[in-house]
Amino acid sequence: MVSCGARLKHFSYMLLDFFLPRFCLFCGAPAGPEPGAAICSECQSQIEWIHSPMCPCCGAPFHGAGPDHLCSPCQLHPPPYHRARAVALYNGPVAQAIKNLKYRRGLIYARLLKNWLATSLGLELAQAADLILPVPLHSRRVRSRGFNQALILAQAFPDRPLDRDLLIRTRATKPQVGLSGKERQENVHRAFAVKDPAAVAGKNILLIDDVFTSGATVRECAQVLLKAGAKQVEVLTVARVSYA
Ligand SMILES: [Zn+2]
Numbered sequence: 001m002v003s004c005g006a007r008l009k010h011f012s013y014m015l016l017d018f019f020l021p022r023f024c025l026f027c028g029a030p031a032g033p034e035p036g037a038a039i040c041s042e043c044q045s046q047i048e049w050i051h052s053p054m055c056p057c058c059g060a061p062f063h064g065a066g067p068d069h070l071c072s073p074c075q076l077h078p079p080p081y082h083r084a085r086a087v088a089l090y091n092g093p094v095a096q097a098i099k100n101l102k103y104r105r106g107l108i109y110a111r112l113l114k115n116w117l118a119t120s121l122g123l124e125l126a127q128a129a130d131l132i133l134p135v136p137l138h139s140r141r142v143r144s145r146g147f148n149q150a151l152i153l154a155q156a157f158p159d160r161p162l163d164r165d166l167l168i169r170t171r172a173t174k175p176q177v178g179l180s181g182k183e184r185q186e187n188v189h190r191a192f193a194v195k196d197p198a199a200v201a202g203k204n205i206l207l208i209d210d211v212f213t214s215g216a217t218v219r220e221c222a223q224v225l226l227k228a229g230a231k232q233v234e235v236l237t238v239a240r241v242s243y244a
């Protein structure tokens, strides 16, 4: 059921989309004739889209040419999710848009980020999923930030089933920034739960988040979902921090 607050939020995003400027949000240059273009061709060309060769499991791209192959971390510790994919590397305009959205309440960047997410790769993953779930924030973090950026991104696929409350964060965790891989895993350990296991049982789930860094968060979420009975979990993020 869609609440009145959610409808109001959706309406404000629509309004925001309508008033998106025709100049580039990153350098101020003209950004094309269509309303809401929001990025110029020069800044667009700085985006490093992720493509093969990559790890077929975690989606980490490899430098140079060659076939896709499993990266060492996935060989050593196979992740619980089936595939994780990110659209672009976390740098340039992509990193700027994500940081502005999260830390400066830059909702004006939301449409651009959703457009990047809903490219052919994103659409393919969304179509294959029975249910889309955003990686949840703790309610305290939602209150201080005003929104969950993963939920905003998950709305890039309006015709696919989305549940904003099924996967919950049961305890507040430290920000993952600055922690080592092991510390990240420990930090998110037992931080998530599935509210209604029957709602995920037997389903193909697509988890959505803004950035894939060590993968600790989505690993933990995937484990919890599979334990609750999900058939398969896949992951889609706008950005990925590094090469394999
Ligand atoms: Zn620009």
Ligand SMILES: [Zn+2]
Pocket (backbone or CB within 6 Å): 055, 056, 057, 058, 059, 060, 070, 071, 072, 073, 074, 075
């Ligand atoms: Zn991998």
